[in-house]
Amino acid sequence: MTSDRPASEQPETLGQPEKPGRPATPEQPATPGRLAVAKTCKLFLGGTFPRSESGRVLPVHNSGGAFLANVSQASRKDVRDAVSAARKAFPGWAGASAHNRGQVLFRVAEVLEGRREQFRAEVAAAEGVSAERAARLVDAAVDRVVWFAGWTDKLPVLTGGAHPVAGPYSAVSAPEPVGVVGVLAPQESSLLGLVSVLAPVLAAGGTCVLVASEQRPLPAVSLAEVLATSDVPAGAANVLTGRAGELAPVLAAHADVDALDPAGLEPDGLAEAAEAAAGTAKRVLAHREAPDWTAAPSPARLRALTTRKTTWHPTGT
């Protein structure tokens, strides 16, 4: 394994890798005589890792009900700060070449690949799946990021192009990112579902404020560390933990959020968010019940997260 990682992120060196989840918690010394250093789970906002300004935390448990960690419980103010960070990062990320965005996303996959062991343990703990299943889910998540990395410079071929207009004009359409996207990550699929909604935003050139799964946020907390070390510009992806039902209406109503992906919302929250989004006529992505995140990916989100601009110019001598 690489050695440039903090010891706290290398649980496999601490002695008890079999136990799913974070093997060491403050209550459970991992090795006699060696007290494990537990990570404080913070938000990822503007490229830094602050606690919630509210000072609130939420306890997180594994699928068996055992305590895993306290995560920061983001507030409305954290959402607004994250939207500001995403807006600030937008011109740079949207203006980067498609090639460059692809390179950065591929780098995310590379760094994720290097941390597969950690994510396997976290996914197993969060979702209560077997080690084999967790391994497959993590591998699929890495591959999913690679799949979207390859789309950055191909989407214009799919959704743009020259129009055969009836007149002496050139008319060409090209997709542009919609802007800042509010993302409610899937509640069940803590890593594969997460990257399946996050990667298309970044691939499309948008920036985002993502609210992680409420009950299963630890893979998202760790994914933020991957993003922070993968050349993703500060603020391009902001990851909040907390209550989706509390944060979704704030994101949906925020005038500086251009689109909302409600993937992780329950039906009640969905209706409320859709109504709030209507206040600024923002696009709300299609919500599908219980999607199978292991199924072959589709470019549908890339289409929904881009908007085409048609540029006309006369032709003639």
Added chain:
Amino acid sequence: MSGWEYAPALESAGAAGLAESYGIFVGGEFGGGGGGPLHPLNPATEAPLAEVATADRSDVDSAVAAARASLRSVWGALPGAERAKYLFRLSRLVQERARELAAVETLDGGKPVQDSSGVQVPAAAAHLFHHAGWADKLDHAGFGADPRPLGVVAVVLSADHPLRRLASVVAPALAAGNAVVLKPSATTPLAALVFADLCRQAGLPAGAVNVLPGTGEVGAQLVAHGGVDAVAFAGSTGTGREVQKAAAGKRLAMELDGTGAHVVYDDAPLDQAVDGVVAGFSGSGGENCSRVLVQEPIAAEFLAKLRDRVRALRVGDPMDKNTDVGPLCSAERLARARELADSAQQAGATRWDHPGELPERGFFAAPAVFPDAQQAMRLAREPIPGPLLPVLTFRTPEEAVAKANNTPYGHTAAVWADKGSRALWTARQLQAGVVQVNTTHRSDPTAPPEPRQQSGFGRIAGLEAYLDV
């Protein structure tokens, strides 16, 4: 005035062949509606044109049921190649009845007949013709194999471009295999009713297209209806917000208000820019051009040419083929335009009015230019319902872009410049679904616009909005 006198060249009102009364069109038949009748006015004379039956809630139920039934039986079972032929028929019928349709558009909406017959009606036919060809080629439209229609599509339209808008939305919806329930504007419902007659003449399977005239209440019932799968809306941003709330959970595409900016650089082809700006702001609907940003070194020259060109506009009877600027479509729009113009004057703006005399009756607004408008004025930030043009200045390209993008809308914009790199840079920066470089008023069925920000989302004139993809 210019000194040029034109003899009137009037299109006959009889060419429209308007009936005294119109019914609602449900399940392939015209019938009486349960709502109170509308009496749409000729905006040029304020005289009622006809009596139009409107739908009530049970009519909305019937229309949605008729659409569903057609999907389960005839229309939904047709292969794409057969749907295509119906659309080709509709396109041909629009061409055959072009003179009638143009007269209807002008009588009902006040659009100058030169625009109705030269642009609107041919464009309507072209939308139907273009999408007819898609109906049997959906596998190759870029959405994977065998994309499915959404089902019953509710279409709610505003008073602008009634026929062209209708065709641009109904054509892709039908091509994709959906059935349509259409609610035209209460101000301009007649084109939709003539279109319903076209559907009858074309032998379109009953229920594939249903037309429910009515007020906004009918539209609200329709978009919220549990039997409706998707909604396409064209209208104001304010109404769009309500539609989005009512249609929550359904597929939705909307084309809303715009505050189109024209950026005129110091190397612009000035005469063409002036022509384009005037064509843009004096036509109906302000989405194409409602602000000009002109670079300081050429501002004086531009304004002089602009003033001359505006003076030469012919304002008056829209049925006269010489008329450039007709009335607004309703008294309500006229009142809003006046209010907006007054607010700019109260804020200290200079105002140049078109010098001609306006007809005594009708919803006419004189074209007016505000040569020293400021960013803070409502006129320079809000959608403009009439022929009013605020002119602002800028020094650097960055300032032009910042000013142009300083609204929550993103419908259409234009750049006038000779230097290609600067024009393309500006085009890229502008927040708009359509950017026209050295041209204006461009639209084509093959290039459906995709408005952004609070001008809407999705392409209501494209296939994607009507397929389950």
